[in-house]
Amino acid sequence: MTQEVNTSTIITNRDAPAQFIRDADTHAHKERFFELLSPVGGRKAAVLGVIGAILFFAVWEIGHYATPEEGRRFLPSVEQVVGRLFFLFTEKEFIYDVLQSCLRIFGSFFAASAVAIPLGIMLGSFGGFKALINPTVSGLRYLPAASFIPLLLVWFGPSETAKMALLFLGVLFFLIAMVLDNTEAVQREYTEAALTMGASRKRIILEVIVPAAMPAIIDSMRTMIAVGWTYLVIAEIVGAKDGIGAVMMRAGRFLNVDTIMAGIFMIGVLGVLTDIMFRILQRVLFPWNVKKKV
Amino acid sequence: MNERTTQPAVAASGIVKQYMNGAFTALHDVALNIQEGEVVAFIGPSGCGKTTMLRLISGLEKPTAGSLETFGDPIVGPGPDRGMIFQAYTSFPWLTTKKNIEYGMKVIGIPKDERERKAQEMLKLVHLDKFADSYPNSLSGGMKQRVAIARTLAQNPCIILMDEPFGALDAQVRWEMQEMMIEVIEREKKTVIVVTHDIEEAIYLADRIVFFTRNPGQVKENIPMEFKKGKRFALKEEMFDQEGYAEMERRLFAMMREEIVATSAA
Numbered sequence: 309m310t311q312e313v314n315t316s317t318i319i320t321n322r323d324a325p326a327q328f329i330r331d332a333d334t335h336a337h338k339e340r341f342f343e344l345l346s347p348v349g350g351r352k353a354a355v356l357g358v359i360g361a362i363l364f365f366a367v368w369e370i371g372h373y374a375t376p377e378e379g380r381r382f383l384p385s386v387e388q389v390v391g392r393l394f395f396l397f398t399e400k401e402f403i404y405d406v407l408q409s410c411l412r413i414f415g416s417f418f419a420a421s422a423v424a425i426p427l428g429i430m431l432g433s434f435g436g437f438k439a440l441i442n443p444t445v446s447g448l449r450y451l452p453a454a455s456f457i458p459l460l461l462v463w464f465g466p467s468e469t470a471k472m473a474l475l476f477l478g479v480l481f482f483l484i485a486m487v488l489d490n491t492e493a494v495q496r497e498y499t500e501a502a503l504t505m506g507a508s509r510k511r512i513i514l515e516v517i518v519p520a521a522m523p524a525i526i527d528s529m530r531t532m533i534a535v536g537w538t539y540l541v542i543a544e545i546v547g548a549k550d551g552i553g554a555v556m557m558r559a560g561r562f563l564n565v566d567t568i569m570a571g572i573f574m575i576g577v578l579g580v581l582t583d584i585m586f587r588i589l590q591r592v593l594f595p596w597n598v599k600k601k602v
Numbered sequence: 603m604n605e606r607t608t609q610p611a612v613a614a615s616g617i618v619k620q621y622m623n624g625a626f627t628a629l630h631d632v633a634l635n636i637q638e639g640e641v642v643a644f645i646g647p648s649g650c651g652k653t654t655m656l657r658l659i660s661g662l663e664k665p666t667a668g669s670l671e672t673f674g675d676p677i678v679g680p681g682p683d684r685g686m687i688f689q690a691y692t693s694f695p696w697l698t699t700k701k702n703i704e705y706g707m708k709v710i711g712i713p714k715d716e717r718e719r720k721a722q723e724m725l726k727l728v729h730l731d732k733f734a735d736s737y738p739n740s741l742s743g744g745m746k747q748r749v750a751i752a753r754t755l756a757q758n759p760c761i762i763l764m765d766e767p768f769g770a771l772d773a774q775v776r777w778e779m780q781e782m783m784i785e786v787i788e789r790e791k792k793t794v795i796v797v798t799h800d801i802e803e804a805i806y807l808a809d810r811i812v813f814f815t816r817n818p819g820q821v822k823e824n825i826p827m828e829f830k831k832g833k834r835f836a837l838k839e840e841m842f843d844q845e846g847y848a849e850m851e852r853r854l855f856a857m858m859r860e861e862i863v864a865t866s867a868a
Binding site: 498519 | 681
């Protein structure tokens, strides 16, 4: 089966200028870190990820010790921040603030999704409906959600509703646009095939477009919940008695930098956990969409 | 089996299809008659309107003018009486092979137990019985296409429309699929219209070739495959052995070249 190939005549072209031959050789043999079209997965990716995180904490730690003694309290060390986080949980009932923040973000994100997903799917499915609604929604998307704060405060006062509304608005218009794109990206032939089978519009939306778009929609949600955290902190800084943002804001008044950084750290951890949760959800809900290992 | 009127499976006359408010004419005054049980291939140079004509028959698009009927009834939209197979893989990735095949039957209201029985039969027909519970992402391109064919057949349509169905497959899978298609056609006795740019495929599958010319799209010639003497061949090499095959292929290539030269000169 194996065929002898005279490789020397293929690789080295004697008529080509010397530098081209050298260039071709490096492409063929040398393993480089910055290589095009070489996705990294599995063990190697995990190891690189851990190295990246260690580098981050190392830079932070070096930053702390490189700061002159009198300024160090403004850049606490990694162990101080982690210690502070532990202290907040054991002594300051920080878990209550964390849960409060989670409740706000998941509650409002759920509400925004409940509006944006059906609406986005309808907009992506029906051209006329899109032409009617989308220009307005696109316009609203360009308004920074934070600019709604004064209005929301007038309408709802410094209440829970105002905070939830800010989070809701911050996510809603972007999520609509993303779900609309996800829906329009559904391969046209799926819908056409269903039409030629005689399926009704309702059936096609529920049984073809929704399942086809759903993995991409879950990915959009994963992206948008990160934006949700941004608005959560804004909402809690503006006027809240509890929640991670409120704890950080109070700490800021007393220059408790370690508490502020513990709060940031906590949000980071929660963000990563949410991300992992969405990825697991993706695998559990859509086993048919899991890419085969190459 | 089922008694039909003598109405043709497809009757088209004076078909015009324009796009961009008349700025582009895809089809101009096309007349076409396809009898029940006939296998017809549409061929012609790129942009000759052969796919457009197929989509008009499917009902996915509407003609700008002209009359289009199937068994005497005007075509007003897509329907399960005209099953369509696309070049792109349309087996639904979120359903297993078996559920995919059942889907078309579910849409037209066939009861569950009958669906399952028929799906089993179809799985055998397209040689996929071992993959009943696999999802399309673990199937090859040819297998995905067989799922789509089985799903369409399971609805028992009067007419099967195929838009370059094997165009995305590599050469070997392609002729396997062509031979499988002949097996299916012989067994199911369907009316089939297949759009292709592959001359050999057209000759192998069709009883008659409709050659389209472009700018604007018109039927240039109806070419019956007389050399086959009314037979369809289970194996492709049986066709190559037929007297008249080479002549037919040569003739169609020459027609195609003439079209290409004519438009590049214009």
